[in-house]
Amino acid sequence: MKCPNCHEDITDLRCFSLLWREDRFTVEQIEDGEHIKPKYEPDQICLSEPVNVEFVCPECDAKLFDNEPSAIAFLSGKIVGGQLEKKGE
Numbered sequence: 783m784k785c786p787n788c789h790e791d792i793t794d795l796r797c798f799s800l801l802w803r804e805d806r807f808t809v810e811q812i813e814d815g816e817h818i819k820p821k822y823e824p825d826q827i828c829l830s831e832p833v834n835v836e837f838v839c840p841e842c843d844a845k846l847f848d849n850e851p852s853a854i855a856f857l858s859g860k861i862v863g864g865q866l867e868k869k870g871e
């Protein structure tokens with residue numbers, strides 16, 4: 783596929799998104815008795831659907847898409863230059 787911004791041939795996109803993460807939070811007394819150390823234990827990695835998703839060109843870092851269906855269509859050759867191409871027309 784050609785990036786519509788830099789026109790390089792690309793076969794993948796960089797995908798950025800925000801996720802909520804949950805840890806179990808406790809504190810630990812360090813042996814000297816004076817200091818307390820916070821401790822995070824991973825509970826669940828992802829609590830929600832990713833938000834603020836961006837699909838970015840790996841060559842020029844241009845944001846090309848903000849949703850997975852468009853990114854899929856692009857990487858499978860169904861979008862050229864940002865437009866959906868209908869087969870057989």
Ligand SMILES: [Zn+2]
Nearest residue numbers: 785788839842
């Ligand atoms: Zn590009």
